[in-house]
Amino acid sequence: MAITRRELITNIGKAGVPVAVAMTVGTQTLQAEELTVPTEPLSLFYDASLCIGCKACESACNAANNTPPDISRDGLHQAPADLNVFTRNIIKLYKPADGSPSSFVKRQCMQCFDPGCVAGCPFEALYKDKDDGIVHWDGSKCIGCRYCTIACPYSVPRFQWLGFNPVITKCELCSHRLAKGLKPGCTSVCPTSAVIFGTRSELLLEAKRRIKNNPGRYYQDRVYGETENGGTQALYLSRVPFEKLGLPEIGPDSGPSSTLRWQKRIYSYFALPAVLYAGLVTVIRKNLKGYEQEAHEQEKETGLRAQL
Numbered sequence: 001m002a003i004t005r006r007e008l009i010t011n012i013g014k015a016g017v018p019v020a021v022a023m024t025v026g027t028q029t030l031q032a033e034e035l036t037v038p039t040e041p042l043s044l045f046y047d048a049s050l051c052i053g054c055k056a057c058e059s060a061c062n063a064a065n066n067t068p069p070d071i072s073r074d075g076l077h078q079a080p081a082d083l084n085v086f087t088r089n090i091i092k093l094y095k096p097a098d099g100s101p102s103s104f105v106k107r108q109c110m111q112c113f114d115p116g117c118v119a120g121c122p123f124e125a126l127y128k129d130k131d132d133g134i135v136h137w138d139g140s141k142c143i144g145c146r147y148c149t150i151a152c153p154y155s156v157p158r159f160q161w162l163g164f165n166p167v168i169t170k171c172e173l174c175s176h177r178l179a180k181g182l183k184p185g186c187t188s189v190c191p192t193s194a195v196i197f198g199t200r201s202e203l204l205l206e207a208k209r210r211i212k213n214n215p216g217r218y219y220q221d222r223v224y225g226e227t228e229n230g231g232t233q234a235l236y237l238s239r240v241p242f243e244k245l246g247l248p249e250i251g252p253d254s255g256p257s258s259t260l261r262w263q264k265r266i267y268s269y270f271a272l273p274a275v276l277y278a279g280l281v282t283v284i285r286k287n288l289k290g291y292e293q294e295a296h297e298q299e300k301e302t303g304l305r306a307q308l
């Protein structure tokens with residue numbers, strides 16, 4: 001029951017039609033796509049000038065998310081070098097060699113208004129809640145391509161390299177705690193209120209109040225995240241330039257996300273190998289069916305001969 005090349009191409013073509021239609025529809029959706037601002041965005045506000053680097057928020061984050069402490073550096077102390085699959089929240093130290101002011105900085109997901117990770121994911125495994133604006137990861141849709149890790153302008157999502165069913169991890173603002181009426185882990189233990197939780201509008205007001213009441217204390221009297229990268233739900237005040245703390249000067253346009261949304265159209269062409277694969281599976285199935293039938297007939301024949 002050999003299959004002809006004509007049959008092969010026909011089968012691939014048949015399998016390709018629905019996908020081609022889906023790709024066209026997907027493109028139209030992208031063209032019509034408009035960004036919506038969440039109705040009640042929830043936020044973290046971190047004032048680096050109040051942080052004493054105690055790292056209580058790191059441990060609280062581990063406890064809240066049931067992740068083990070990262071003791072990989074010396075086998076004894078929790079001292080992760082960077083965000084990683086067990087570390088969704090990290091305190092780092094900026095200490096310039098020239099003796100100018102140093103600063104701690106807390107890093108976690110910024111819950112961007114226009115998240116590059118969401119725009120970069122070809123399968124919508126990352127999505128932004130339309131009400132509270134928290135960016136979530138849906139493991140059932142993730143294929144482990146890791147585009148989100150490249151697309152995030154803050155290098156936040158981390159990929160689990162080991163394990164049978166790898167996961168992407170990032171701060172999701174402890175939404176499981178919020179659902180129980182609790183505050184995020186990190187904001188419930190900070191001894192100096194360097195990090196606090198609330199709605200974005202109230203935290204933005206608090207940040208501006210601190211700037212007004214403390215002239216000359218904060219870098220450029222600016223709240224990082226108010227407009228940067230199209231606005232983020234994590235807001236920062238600092239005494240030292242934000243860039244020194246790993247917060248890039250992106251500007252008010254969420255350029256990376258806009259670009260990525262268009263690139264997503266190109267990603268959709270990655271469906272092509274899937275189309276070819278689907279066609280080949282159809283061909284193989286057809287062949288197998290033929291062989292099974294032949295084998296069955298042969299068996300029947302052999303059996304019949306044995307009975308004779």
Ligand code: SF4
Pocket residue numbers: 108109110111112115116117118135151152153154155156157170
């Ligand atoms: S900081 Fe990165 S991971 Fe977090 S929402 Fe923005 S793009 Fe996504």
Ligand code: SF4
Pocket residue numbers: 060061062064065088089108170171172173174184185186187
């Ligand atoms: S909100 Fe939760 S997950 Fe995010 S940094 Fe704070 S403790 Fe960690």
Ligand code: SF4
Pocket residue numbers: 050051052053054055056057058091104106189190191192193194195
């Ligand atoms: S718990 Fe507060 S003071 Fe301590 S490291 Fe975290 S943000 Fe800074």
